[in-house]
Amino acid sequence: MFRCKITHFFFNIFSLKAWQSFLIRYHIQRCLDCQKELASMEDVRSLLIQESEGESLEGEWLEIRVKLKEEKRGEKHIFWPRLRWIASVAGLFAVVAIGVWLYFSNPPDKSPEEKNLAERFRINYIRVENKPAKAFLFRPHDSKMIIIWAEKNS
């Protein structure tokens, strides 16, 4: 009996190697004391809920079928969210592209101050090393400073 208890202890606690497990199972199957401590297959069967007919197959099948069909329909709709996402990104790009194009083709009107500046400040001709050159005028924001950049014609 004491040996059985030790066997049970090892069987419960440790993960045994195949041969050790086999020896313990062999012991449990043969030992009457061990068998007395275990419920038989019949005891277990009497407690378990048995297979029963319950609801008709048709009723259950109808519910499963509806769910399967809904799922199939859902699979088709999966395409639309993806397409919607692509369409919204493409639309955004189009709006940005049109905005950039409009800005560069029709630059916004200059402020009155800038207009005055153009009237007051004008370069008709610029030469670098006795050759005609390009002139660029810069006026930083919030400043009355004007920078003139002259570049040789290449």
Add this chain to the structure above:
Amino acid sequence: MNVIEMTKPSDMNDSQLVSICLQGEVDEFKKIVGKYRGKVMALALNILGNYEDAEDACQDSFIQAYRNLDRFDTRKSFSNWLFSILYNRCFDQLRKRSRFYNFFKRVKSDPSFHSVDLESNQSSAQPLSQSILRELSPKERTVLFLWAEEGYTSEEIASVLRCSSSTVRVHLFKARKKIKSILEK
């Protein structure tokens, strides 16, 4: 003529039924549902102990099985594969249920809450066999069902539970011992 076409549905084995389902309509799957629903429902009831949850788990398992039918290896046992899906679904249900009970306990602790005690009502309505099964863990109940009702070996049970056969033997041993001690009281 195709061999499958010549065979009656009742005579077909699982791999034939699966290959027909893969070729054809959803309706072919009805044969599989018809063949396994009793066993599947019984296992779900033994794990969950509640008819509504068991029914949901069964339907979900059949739907998941149908969805993954192309992944099923026809050389293996279909029932093992289906039980494995069901076992996972049942454990999902149990997790959901434990979340619900935790929430319910928190709500119940609120002094302004007045309602019928769900848990005590459930346990009082249970037959003796159910209350004995409640002493076991869901894993032990699964092992016991597959062993006693389906006659599965520990290796077959291990393939359903996705664990080692020695773990299954320990679960089975503990469960049988627990039942015996409860029955002797």
